[in-house]
Amino acid sequence: MRRRIELRAARTLRLEIVFAAALVAWLLVRRSDAAGLWAALFSLVAALAGLLVAVRWVRRGLRKLIWRLRNRLLVAYVLIAAVPLVLVAGLVAIGAWILTGQIAVYLVSSELDxxxxxxxxxxxxxxxxxxxxxxxxxxxxxxxxxxxxxxxxxxxxxxxxxxxxxxxxxxxxxxxxxxxxxxxxxxxxxxxxxxxxxxxxxxxxxxxxxxxxxxxxxxxxxxxxxxxxxxxxxxxxxxxxxxxxxxxxxxxxxxxxxxxxxxxxxxxxxxxxxxxxxxxxxxxxxxxxxxxxxxxxxxxxxxxxFGQTVEWREGVSTGYVAGVLFLAVASAFLIVELVALAVGINLTRTITRAVHGLYTGTQRIMGGDFSHRIEVRGNDQLAQLSLSFNRMTENLERLLAVAKEKERLQSELEIARELQSQLFPRAAPAVRRLVLKA
Structure with missing residues (x-):
């Protein structure tokens, strides 16, 4: 295992050395009179090596970042929710720009025609x-x-x-x-x-x-x-x-x-x-x-x-109705988004709290503290998992107590055996006997 780690570290260092050497060679060649093919070659090698090094370091950073479950869930939420929202917002912005520009050009062209x-x-x-x-x-x-x-x-x-x-x-x-x-x-x-x-x-x-x-x-x-x-x-x-x-x-x-x-x-x-x-x-x-x-x-x-609108009654026009409907729909969307955000945060806290409790419990048990118990909240599968962990620690503590008691009794029996061997003779002593014959 140690040998494999050393080989991976050597490969990583080798790639970084190639990147640094190609970069230095490109900087030196581009300043000389022989710049041309060699400069292009070194720049290509430096670019490829730099890209690989950057990808490797990004992967390492991501692995360290998502080691904790909370960070992993946050990254998952970002990829599932935030990124699509950003893409949709960008698509809406581009669509609004195209639609606004097309309508404006159409209006001007139509008026000229x-x-x-x-x-x-x-x-x-x-x-x-x-x-x-x-x-x-x-x-x-x-x-x-x-x-x-x-x-x-x-x-x-x-x-x-x-x-x-x-x-x-x-x-x-x-x-x-x-x-x-x-x-x-x-x-x-x-x-x-x-x-x-x-x-x-x-x-x-x-x-x-x-x-x-x-x-x-x-x-x-x-x-x-x-x-x-x-x-x-x-x-x-x-x-x-x-x-x-x-x-x-x-x-x-x-x-x-x-x-x-x-x-x-x-x-x-x-x-x-x-x-x-x-x-x-x-x-x-x-x-x-x-x-x-x-x-x-x-x-x-x-x-x-929409400069010319239809007046349904005094003070109520088509533009006013459209504005009110838009504000109502936007408010409904905002409320739904806030509720979804609150629910997501609550679920995330529930999952991370349960996993953190399990992680802390395993660390305490590894340290020999079998009396530690996890706080159980709710009645879902995570709560059942925490309850099962507490029962397991109880059984382990009980088995450990029985093992200690058995070990204590075994040691007492050994002591009693040793005392018996010291106090009592190992063989019957030889004594004179009287033999009666008929």
Whole structure:
């Protein structure tokens, strides 16, 4: 047995020596001019040996840690309960991040699509307007929708005549080849919402720059929104085209109406991106994939989605009912978790108390104290085990007392035998006898 222990210690020390030697050799080689293959080799050996040493020391530490039953039960509870809870919490957090980001991007994209469809409908209606009424119609459209689309510009052409809004605008026609198109367009390095319609002799083009005012009214209080352009093939860095921006107090660019304030500590910032198609003004039929980036919070998305609630009665809305139900379910879960924790702690204390009592009793018996008794609590199997241990110690104590009594009697008999052998002669003495004969 001792020989085996010495061999195991030598193997452990040998692995640590290999790790230390490989590490020192790697440090020396990497500083020399011959670094390369040898440095990679020594680093690989050091990494593998270090991993094995770390695993071995971790196993030793775990063995020492879980030697006691209480620590073993705690480790088991951690692996059975705590680790799954952490994984579930992580899964919930990732799911909330994905869901919040997806909804935020969907809301922004849907609003952009809705506005682009609105501009397309305006272009169709202007193209169908008779030429005699087109000038008045264009002025009415510009005055009515300039607040919704700040910086709105439009140009129309019919039978060789040209109308534009506002008067004197420099908006021209896109490159030849565009027919019906709408959505986002990149024009002279800036992003616009646009709609273009051409049919027969009628042509209409409408553009609205995506500035701070337009984005502020896009989705109020949703957060910060920006568009990242395609990567530059030379620098491999994204060129940012601003959807809307305002200069912050510290000189940085912020987008949209600003990131909403958190409602609590769990209301973390969520950044999510999705690709959007941006047409090129000077390249008919061509487009680029840009990245729509939204920085928001879960509370902001919930406020946007459930901003309009149904009032069941005065002071009671759908959002209020949902909040109350959520708090009720969360409170029920918390109560169940606390009760389960209390029950688990009680069971753990019962098991560890019984095992500790048995361990203490065996140590006392090994020391010769057969009068020790374990305190018995409850009426379960552990209590029966403790009771059986007490009965066993009682029987052992009784048998030990009988053995001692027997030994005492045996020793007394030996003493009596020895006294008898000393006091009485070993053989009958020779005496004269009288023999009578008839």
């Amino acid at each position: 809705r506005r682009a469809a609105h501009l397309r409908a305006l272009a169709y209606s202007l193209a169908a307007t008779p030429p005699a009424l087109l000038a008045e119609r264009i002025r009415w459209v510009g005055s009515q929708f300039e607040r919704e689309y700040p910086g709105l510009e439009l140009v129309a052409e019919r039978e060789g005549y040209r109308w534009s809004y506002p008067p004197g605008t420099t908006l021209g026609w896109p490159a030849g080849g565009w027919s019906d198109a709408s959505g986002l367009v990149l024009r002279e390095g800036s992003l616009y919402l646009w709609a273009h319609f051409r049919q027969g002799g009628a042509a209409v083009a409408i553009v609205a720059p995506l500035g701070p005012e337009s984005l502020a009214g896009l989705l109020p209080k949703i957060g910060e929104v920006s568009v990242l352009g395609p990567p530059d093939p030379l620098t491999r860095q994204s060129r940012r085209a601003r959807l809307a921006f305002r200069r912050g107090e510290q000189g940085r660019d912020s987008y949209g109406s600003g990131l909403p304030a958190p409602v609590n500590r769990l209301d973390r910032e969520v950044s999510y991106a999705a690709p959007v198609t941006v047409s090129l003004w000077d390249a008919p039929g061509r487009s680029q994939k840009h990245i729509l980036l939204v920085r928001t919070r879960c509370s902001a998305v919930l406020r946007t989605v």
